[in-house]
Amino acid sequence: MARGDRSPRGEHADRVRNALLEAALDLFSANGYDETTTDQIADSAGVSPRTFFRYFPTKESVLFFGEYDFIDAVSGVYLAQPEELSDFEAMANSFALLAPGLKRIRKRIAQYHEAVASSLVLLGRERRNHEANAETVAKVIAERRRLPSPDSECHLLASIGMLLTERAVNQWLAAPGRALDDLIRQEFAALPAVLK
CATH class of the missing domain: 1.10.357.10 (Tetracycline Repressor, domain 2)
Structure with missing residues (x-):
């Protein structure tokens, strides 16, 4: 599917993923990686902890998303x-x-x-x-x-x-x-x- 043909569901998923990524990076910068929890990341992004795990299997995976x-x-x-x-x-x-x-x-x-x-x-x-x-x-x-x-x-x-x-x-x-x-x-x- 071309980028211009994105479904509303795909666009929503991208927005949530980006919100989680930005929240995680902001919290990691402010508090350090080890002191930040997945619950804090989810809360900061305005989603539930369960939603966090729909997008990222671990806290570490948020940081290394798109690494390759x-x-x-x-x-x-x-x-x-x-x-x-x-x-x-x-x-x-x-x-x-x-x-x-x-x-x-x-x-x-x-x-x-x-x-x-x-x-x-x-x-x-x-x-x-x-x-x-x-x-x-x-x-x-x-x-x-x-x-x-x-x-x-x-x-x-x-x-x-x-x-x-x-x-x-x-x-x-x-x-x-x-x-x-x-x-x-x-x-x-x-x-x-x-x-x-």
């Missing part, structure tokens, strides 16, 4: 990059091209970072997610190189790309006046100069 969307989008853009670009250049382009889409959810990303920093459990989960995302990127690098599976170079390049993007995101959150795509390009451009 960006990396999946990067994968598609990466595979569409011109062949004359190196894998490193193609990765820089891919992350930078998708970065402007994150501007509208900047506050949400900042709250996510705050929530993760407030909990050792979430820091561990974030580390696992980072590794899973790097694995996804390594697979598309292998696909672009026409390899049956990622080799050590693919894994190294993916890890470097994720690190450079993470550094750019942290700078963007700390200095809101700067464009994330510019920061990503700057981080990727700085690495070859450092290695000389």
Whole structure:
């Protein structure tokens, strides 16, 4: 179904999901992740605790909702990059091209970072997610190189790309006046100069 053809039920579900997500992030920012309960999130969103569990199986799942969307989008853009670009250049382009889409959810990303920093459990989960995302990127690098599976170079390049993007995101959150795509390009451009 096209986005313009959304049913009233689907639109209502999106509104409730977004209200729960925003309430959770606000509470996590104010009180810390570990101190926030699902009942508090539901109450803040104006729904029952039972409704909360219709949308999210756990408190943690609210925080990590949509976590793989960006990396999946990067994968598609990466595979569409011109062949004359190196894998490193193609990765820089891919992350930078998708970065402007994150501007509208900047506050949400900042709250996510705050929530993760407030909990050792979430820091561990974030580390696992980072590794899973790097694995996804390594697979598309292998696909672009026409390899049956990622080799050590693919894994190294993916890890470097994720690190450079993470550094750019942290700078963007700390200095809101700067464009994330510019920061990503700057981080990727700085690495070859450092290695000389």
